[in-house]
Amino acid sequence: MAKISAAQVKELREKTGVGMMDAKKALVAADGDFAKATDILREKGAAKAEKKNDKVAANGLARVAIHDNVAAITEINSETDFVSTNDTFKDLVDMVTDVIALKKPSSIEEALALPATKGTINDAIVETTQITGEKVTLRRFQIVEKADNEVFGDYLHNGGLIGALTVIEGADEEVARDIAMHVAATNPEYLNKNDVPADRLAHEKEVLTKEALNEGKPEKIVEKMVEGRLHKFLAEICLEDQQFVKDPDQTVAEYVASKGGSIKTFVRYEVGEGIEKVEKSFEDEVREQMNN
Incomplete structure (x- = not known):
């Protein structure tokens, strides 16, 4: 030996x-x-x-990487927020997002097979799991492309717990970043009312109509009330119609138009959204670590 x-x-x-x-x-x-x-x-x-495949990885970081006319936004998860602040984990997130923006994979499987600094992205994730002792996963990503006359805006809130990416035509990067900050803060669902599915609108109108009738309002004014409430609903979920956080006297669309631009698209990732988290006591966590 x-x-x-x-x-x-x-x-x-x-x-x-x-x-x-x-x-x-x-x-x-x-x-x-x-x-x-x-x-x-x-x-x-x-x-x-x-x-660790049965573990729940609901913490982690969102990242944005931009290369010329291509950008990528990612969410990479860990089991605890302690690991998500670790430099090894943060380096992995930066590297993976950068590679995805450069290579433009079409699926998680394709992304995991991409060459990384050591082997593939999957190899790097496995190695990070080994180092940190926690399940680490590439949960999702989105590739966004722009034209030469458009600009990207990106914003990471609280170190990457929320990530936002925007594309603006006809304005500068400062405006695009302002809108990314707004998106991170307000979490709009759609760009404008034209993007809202017809069945979503029909359902909301039905609910609002029943609410107005249950309030005892005369049927002849219910329609007008519902129209007003539906307008308010759309203003809450549609980015362009929201009150701009930096200047509530104008909508987001009005602000961007005042700078000579228009919004083309946006993406917002909030770490852990939609993941059912398992609550554990400190005692349970210590016992689990000792058994590993």
Whole structure:
């Protein structure tokens, strides 16, 4: 059996980020072969990641990367907010988002297979799971492209708990960023009323009509009341009709128009939205960590 030096252990630790004992065990198992030891650690990381597939990863970060006329917005999850503030995790998020913007994959599977700094994106995620001890996943991403006469605006709230990306035609990047900040703050569902599905409008109109009738309003004025309330509803869910957060005296569309522009599209990611989180006590978390 080859003698394993402290210098070898140190080099493997620095390359992979694993603990000292894990690095030494891998080198012993590989009989001192550095490349083989690295593969062993990757395999262990894959097994560890597989073991954590039933975990809920509802924390993490959103990111935006822009390259010329292409931008990508991503959400990458971890199990706890503690890990999401770790530099190893943040470096992974930055790298993955950058690669996705450059390569423009069409699916999560295609994105995971893309070349990364070490192997593939999937390999990098497995390695981060190994280092952090938590399930790490690429949950979603969206590629957004623009024309030469358009600009991107991006904004990350609270370090990346919410990410927003906008495309504006005819205005500058400052305006586009203002709208990205507004999108992050208000969470609009649609760009304008033309984007709202007909069945959504019909349902809302039905609900508002019943509400007005239940209030005992005369039928002859119910229609007018519903029209007014429907207008208010649309102003709440449609970006262009919302009151601009920096100047509530004008709508978002009016603000952008005053700068000579128009909004083409927007994307907003809020980390963990739609994921059912399992609440655990501190005692349960400590017990789980001890059993791993």
